[in-house]
Amino acid sequence: MRDIRHFVNGSAFEGASGRFGEVFNPNTGEVQARVQLAMAGELDLAVQAALKAFPAWSATNPQRRARVMFEFKRLVEANMQDLAEMLSAEHGKVIADSKGDIQRGLEVIEFACGIPHALKGEYTEGAGPGIDVYSMRQPLGVVAGITPFNFPAMIPMWMFGVAIAVGNTFILKPSEKDPTVPVRLAELMMEAGAPEGVLNVVHGDKTAVDAILQHPDIKAVSFVGSSDIAHYVYSQGTLHNKRVQAMGGAKNHGIVMPDADLDQVVKDLSGAAFGSAGERCMALPVVVPVGKAVADELRERMVAEIDTLKVGLSNDADAQYGPVVSAAHRQKIADYIQIGKDEGAELVVDGRDFSLQGYEKGFFIGPSFFDGVKPGMKTYQEEIFGPVLQMVRADSFEEAVELPSKHQYGNGVAIFTRNGRTAREFASRVQVGMVGINVPIPVPVAYHTFGGWKRSAFGDTNQHGMEGVKFWTKVKTITARWPEGEIGDSSFVIPTMK
Numbered sequence: 001m002r003d004i005r006h007f008v009n010g011s012a013f014e015g016a017s018g019r020f021g022e023v024f025n026p027n028t029g030e031v032q033a034r035v036q037l038a039m040a041g042e043l044d045l046a047v048q049a050a051l052k053a054f055p056a057w058s059a060t061n062p063q064r065r066a067r068v069m070f071e072f073k074r075l076v077e078a079n080m081q082d083l084a085e086m087l088s089a090e091h092g093k094v095i096a097d098s099k100g101d102i103q104r105g106l107e108v109i110e111f112a113c114g115i116p117h118a119l120k121g122e123y124t125e126g127a128g129p130g131i132d133v134y135s136m137r138q139p140l141g142v143v144a145g146i147t148p149f150n151f152p153a154m155i156p157m158w159m160f161g162v163a164i165a166v167g168n169t170f171i172l173k174p175s176e177k178d179p180t181v182p183v184r185l186a187e188l189m190m191e192a193g194a195p196e197g198v199l200n201v202v203h204g205d206k207t208a209v210d211a212i213l214q215h216p217d218i219k220a221v222s223f224v225g226s227s228d229i230a231h232y233v234y235s236q237g238t239l240h241n242k243r244v245q246a247m248g249g250a251k252n253h254g255i256v257m258p259d260a261d262l263d264q265v266v267k268d269l270s271g272a273a274f275g276s277a278g279e280r281c282m283a284l285p286v287v288v289p290v291g292k293a294v295a296d297e298l299r300e301r302m303v304a305e306i307d308t309l310k311v312g313l314s315n316d317a318d319a320q321y322g323p324v325v326s327a328a329h330r331q332k333i334a335d336y337i338q339i340g341k342d343e344g345a346e347l348v349v350d351g352r353d354f355s356l357q358g359y360e361k362g363f364f365i366g367p368s369f370f371d372g373v374k375p376g377m378k379t380y381q382e383e384i385f386g387p388v389l390q391m392v393r394a395d396s397f398e399e400a401v402e403l404p405s406k407h408q409y410g411n412g413v414a415i416f417t418r419n420g421r422t423a424r425e426f427a428s429r430v431q432v433g434m435v436g437i438n439v440p441i442p443v444p445v446a447y448h449t450f451g452g453w454k455r456s457a458f459g460d461t462n463q464h465g466m467e468g469v470k471f472w473t474k475v476k477t478i479t480a481r482w483p484e485g486e487i488g489d490s491s492f493v494i495p496t497m498k
């Protein structure tokens with residue numbers, strides 16, 4: 001069986017923990033590899049490698065660091081097909097979607113190629129007599145990223161793309177469910193010219209995460225995953241004096257106003273609710289039609305649309321989505337569907353019985369659709385993270401603004417309307433971090449920033465864009481005076497600008 005090893009100081013690294021996790025092929029349900037799971041000792045070796053690499057890398061001028069990013073981008077593009085196949089074979093998302101995962105990460109690398117510009121500080125000439133003030137952004141040192149299974153290429157690149165470009169050295173702890181692509185990315189980063197120790201990959205579970213959170217030489221931690229663990233990482237990391245940003249779960253709503261273009265809405269909802277088997281933090285698992293007429297029509301059209309969806313092998317070019325990541329996750333989704341029924345929602349389409357001929361042990365689940373979902377229900381309050389669309393009917397625009405605003409999660413939301421004023425008011429009032437106007441999955445482009453509100457994110461800086469640059473650097477502000485002539489008297493009063 002294939003062993004997936006850590007990647008430390010520029011090469012594969014055999015851990016000594018003796019602990020392994022199983023990596024499944026979600027299409028067949030079989031174990032296809034085992035991944036080493038680190039203990040504190042292995043993590044420490046990676047930190048030592050990153051510490052050793054930091055002085056030279058942080059002193060490398062930003063343009064040279066950017067050149068490594070340019071070359072990394074070229075290499076990832078040249079390896080796109082292989083990477084997408086690797087990703088798809090462990091995650092279960094279809095190949096086209098796997099390429100999208102890699103491409104969205106590459107867009108952050110493109111942003112990182114412009115890092116010299118982003119690192120230019122601020123300067124005030126003549127802040128006082130003969131006094132100039134300027135600021136600079138300096139890297140933090142050794143930093144870490146802990147990533148979820150659902151975007152094994154994009155989310156690592158969100159983090160290390162910016163963190164390394166600004167001069168840090170990095171420890172990536174990817175999801176143990178699909179760890180192959182992150183290691184391949186680290187290999188390509190070395191091939192692109194990053195010195196050994198600049199990007200290290202340490203596999204593991206809670207033990208490795210705790211080791212990261214407690215390690216005194218790790219200065220900052222970026223986390224993306226489910227909310228309870230995000231909160232744990234945020235509180236433990238800050239307790240250990242680290243800078244922490246921790247993105248959590250989601251329950252994104254799609255508001256459908258009576259004037260929306262329903263042909264478009266049905267297509268958009270179908271892709272956003274069922275694409276990647278619903279395993280996206282920016283999926284749209286809740287649809288909120290405003291008024292009975294639009295709700296009834298949408299329901300009818302959605303049922304017809306769902307009937308056309310093809311669930312298939314992750315390498316089937318005709319499939320809209322493939323299996324979910326694990327048997328346990330499949331079971332969790334099926335359990336939520338049962339709970340939804342039991343709590344009184346109407347299960348209009350039930351995907352639980354779906355199975356793919358010849359692949360009965362694969363982690364497949366068909367699309368499901370609920371009507372009559374109410375805000376008090378557990379299945380509405382919690383994240384299902386599967387191909388399940390829930391319809392919550394609203395009577396008015398006010399009610400539609402309130403639903404996502406009062407929800408515990410506040411990652412993304414979309415409104416479908418032809419009325420600019422309605423859209424504008426919605427965007428301004430809704431209590432959610434990322435808003436789409438006739439855009440079902442409003443993941444911001446790389447030079448803007450990504451981040452939710454409420455229990456969808458802990459900490460105060462977003463991923464990538466200038467927020468990413470801020471997170472991965474510290475500011476130093478210099479006040480400079482070049483006196484000439486007589487030496488002034490001592491002053492025992494705080495200097496002020498007169």
Ligand code: NAD
Nearest residue numbers: 147148149174175205206209225226229247248249250281
């Ligand atoms: P997860 O929380 O189970 O795992 C995330 C990371 O935490 C992994 O690296 C994992 O090894 C580690 N981990 C697991 N259990 C841990 C524990 N008890 N203590 C410490 N660390 C632990 O999440 P997942 O299932 O891999 O990913 C899906 C979740 O991620 C969903 O909730 C989804 O909404 C969320 N997500 C959020 C965003 C966002 O930007 N807000 C993006 C993608 C995914």
